[in-house]
Amino acid sequence: MGAMVFFRNQFANVVEWEEFREDMIFWKWGNREIKKGSKLIIRPGQDAIFVNNGKIEGIFEDDGEYSIDSEIIPFLSTLKGFKFGFNSGMRVEVLFVNTKEFTVRWGTQNPILIPTPQLPGGMPIRANGTFVFKVNDYVTLIDKIAGMKSSYLVEDVKIRITAVLDQLLMKWISREGKDMFNLQANAADIARGIREDLDMEMLDNGMTITDFRVMSFNYPQEIQDMITKTASHEMIGNLQKYQQVSMTDGIASGKVQGGGAASDMAGMMMGMNLANEMMKNMNGNQTDTGKKSPPDSAPASSGGSTKPNFCPNCGSKNEGANFCPNCGHKLG
Template sequence: MGLFSGQFSNVVEWEEYRDDVIFWKWDNKEIKKGSKLIIRQGQDAIFMFNGKVEGIFTEEGSFDIESEIIPFLSTLKGFKFGFNSGMRAEVLFINTKEFTINWGTKNAINIPASGLPGGMPIRAFGNFNCKVVDHAVLIEKIAGIKKQFTIDEIRERVVAVLNQLLMKWILKCGKDMFHLQADAFEIAKGIREDLDMEMCKIGIGITGFAVESFSYPEEIQKMAEKAASQSMVADMAKYTQFAMADGMANGNKGASIAGDMAGLQMGLMMGQQMMNQMQGSQQQQQNQSLNQQEGQQNTGNNIPNFCPNCGTKTSGANFCSNCGTKLV
């Protein structure tokens, strides 16, 4: 028997391990006498027989199945290997690490908003963290009928319910429909709690959820950018002071920014000064014209109605028409 025992030996391990796989099933293979079980870091191994869990092993290392594994199995603890026969069992390897998965809305979500009959179309994206939290539920709901389970399948399940959860928590926590990012933390917290309850139904726990960004229609974005630029121009003095302070704190790069902003403000000030000068010149010309008109009117008022020399009526002339006497 010693001559042939080596040819029946094999290794039970997670073949072709992938970081994006949540579990992988070693099945349809006969475990022979002398076989080894290898559990790597971040893995659990679950022995199953006829669809029933026989034992769960969580310590990493290499183990002799006959002497170190079988004695701890529920119904197979007394199993004896024969010379040319082995034990048929399934071994489910679980990836115990925490996964980080990106998500994004497939289509815009129409959030009810005042003045918009069809609602505000909003998209969002971010990421969430998850891990296996219940082996029994995962086996019952998923592993019993699948050879492996990937994070893409988790993402599909999450995205399928995400639109409703986003709408629910945006309406609950969104104080300003045009500045949802300010409330992103509270929105994400509510979604994580609801999503965790949903995913626990398949043995997966949601340990974290984040909304990285909300995006609005292009027209709304342009309006927001225009409003922001108008606000900056209206408060250019404060913006320049900030840039200069930033330049002093951050060296040449900040100084360059401050210099650019100071130059822009100087240009605006010079333009304003030129406008003031032009307006002052026009005002001066208008004042001179008015003075001339008033002088003429005053001159006309000083001419006597009759010549003081000969008594002839002057009719507003500067000299008497009869004797030539100067009247002004």
């Protein structure tokens, strides 16, 4: 009895993800014999797939510790009638799959030349962002990748993505980049198109792209300087007003101080501007009243007479009389 217990313990083993890494998409427990009394350990975020001769026998998704002969074999499709012998075991492969979503940063290695009428050779553009993917089809994954590899890393997926990303960026920037000098405004549409194309590419491997984002587009420094300058002018709108405000801010902040040519120029400009504003206000007030000024009331002669030349009551011309010949108003 003691000898049988000894041999049973010798044959017992544990089936688990032995080389787990956060950036590992799947790992294959090699083609080894599973003995009676063996246990399967599934950790959170993992699925265990039993494979026999390239065919999926069973998929186990709940994390925990299971007895293979009593809790696993009864659920295997073609091996559920398997009986362990004293020296015989079950030879299968167990594929452990990481079920989480992987977020990957990407960036163009070289500038992408986007055709544009403004630049005959094309606009050299770099871009960067992130994409998110996960495994969604175990059958395809085993058929296309796991059947030939013992493990698969996020870096392997990134290499595959970046191999086609330049072409997709060129395609969708040309299609959705309505303003070649402001691609960020159309970044969402460009990213949506790229995600759909990448998803079709990754479906062949049993994976899906759940998100794709373009964080920024980068232009050559000369183009970027031109874009910044143009944007500044558009924001300013009125260049003269911008100069006035800038000069006033400079004086208020102490950056433009008395005694120098800059200060004298600033004072002169402010004085001229104030004078212009005052003249505009005066002219505006006169225009707004709409009233005619009363006729000139110059003296009748240079001899000191105070009699007006025109009657202030009716406006009739006066020839030096003391009373208006028209209305009789007293003039002197």
